[in-house]
Amino acid sequence: MNKMEQHPAPRLDATLEQILDLARWAPSGDNTQPWRFEILDERRLVVHGHDTRDHCVYDLDGHPSQMSLGALLETMAIAASTFALDMRAMRHTDTPDTRPTFSVEFLPAPGLAPDPLADAILARSVQRRALSRRPLTAAEKSALDLALPPGYQVRWLEGGQRRAAARLMFRNARLRLTMPEAHRVHQAVIEWNARYSEDRIPDQALGADPMTTRLMRWVLRDWRRVDFFNTWLAGTLAPSLQMDLIPGLACAAHFLLVADQPPQRLDDYVAAGRAMQRFWLTATALGLQLQPEMTPLIFARYLREGRVFSTTPGMREQALRVSRQGEALAGRQDWQAAVFMGRIGAGRAARSRSLRRPLRDLLLPSGSP
């Protein structure tokens, strides 16, 4: 459809507006919010998704974006349940994988109980700083296990394995901080001098102390500075201690969400994102904080598939060491079937966090391609 055939968005029904207003708080990798909404009528819309694979080394085949879209759909369904509306979502199989598109419809379901996770939607946020080391209680672990739909299991990494996971994250940080492809992403996704950010990650939410953050801001502006600092001044040491090793040790556990069938198709990643969001919202409802640790899984997949992710010599070897550590920690099968990794523990909610683009900026005119 060309521009001439597009129509302005129909007036937004009040209930639909409240559902979308909550749904947009779903998490997305680097807070990219890869979704736009085309309203068809008061109970139907099209979700237009996209991914960032062409410029983001972490968005391998768009899978993290597809998981974010899954989180969006799950949040939408949870929000709809509070209005006794049952959500049906169907993916358009004729759109390319780079543009996942879904028809969404809300049907009256008078007997539908409101999903209790609705109360956690706004409170859920990443906490990248140190958490309590208090082990999770049996009741907490069981609630988190039960949060997952059939087809997924939690693999807990506690005690000695927590320390091993922290070492893995420390090594992985070196990889991220010395790779020019990752540097370009960090430059684009961090909003400096910020406690909140509508479309990126505020620097204060990263987990480093103010001095290290200031230094990072200056260094990250130019790859030559990064390279110089890394080569001569152990530039990765302070950031990776503060953002990876210390938080990696200061938590109750690390965990993997493992799929019974390793995900392959776009729909598998969307489903995995829905499971991830139920797990994360349940953690929030229990008063626990969580931080995703996705990059080791992403680099492991690059390696498994023999794909090049960096032109810099030595990066592949570094990633190989991280991935071997992951296999030794979780076992090869679980490591390869993991769809999500993170750390979790009791603690205060983050003081600084990502916000979201206003709903009006996410609305597309109807008839959008």
Ligand SMILES: Cc1cc2nc3c(=O)[nH]c(=O)nc-3n(C[C@H](O)[C@H](O)[C@H](O)COP(=O)(O)O)c2cc1C
């Ligand atoms: C698929 C996915 C992968 C993510 N990977 C990471 C990660 O590796 N490290 C991290 O600190 N945060 C990660 N995040 C968290 C996002 O950066 C965060 O959700 C986003 O910035 C919005 O912030 P909020 O969750 O606090 O609302 C990830 C989120 C998603 C959905």
